[in-house]
Amino acid sequence: EPEVTQTPSHQVTQMGQEVILRCVPISNHLYFYWYRQILGQKVEFLVSFYNNEISEKSEIFDDQFSVERPDGSNFTLKIRSTKLEDSAMYFCASSEVYQPAQHFGDGTRLSIL
């Protein structure tokens, strides 16, 4: 069964540095998403992306964050000037057009020191 794959599985970064989290969505899916889960808290929506542009973003997704589809397969989340509170599990998801079910990757655990 096709899967969403995320790399790396764990990223440790010094505060203030930039990180890029990578995702390969399922190949025939056209909607892409990022969510995050801070330890002990609920999964929160960050952003959705369709047709090479952001379709919706949450108030969490401020100027510190950006997303990009650099080629036909990858979907990335960039976090600039990381802060301690950015430490979380970041999940990528994808869905087919007009299909509500989203398929998630295994996540990247981001630790900011």
Added chain:
Amino acid sequence: AQSVTQLGSHVSVSEGALVLLRCNYSSSVPPYLFWYVQYPNQGLQLLLKYTSAATLVKGINGFEAEFKKSETSFHLTKPSAHMSDAAEYFCAVSSITGGGNKLTFGTGTQLKVEL
């Protein structure tokens, strides 16, 4: 605006007993509803979904859920728990607007299965 409430952050059942995980939602438009399961150190796996067809939805691993509009509920059940069901379960809601829809999650319920 949408929201999900999961009653009980921790539920413990005996192996072979009924599993009931509660989910209530709030949505100003007809909702899509989902249950996801998360095993330790893994991602979110879709268990089942309600998309305005049958109100009783069957999913993987013997789980099912019933959409009750009058009660704004979407509780997850399984007749007989297995040790392998121990995991965290998340209820989520999105709205029927077509195309991509953001999911709003509940806080999750940790299911423990005891011998």
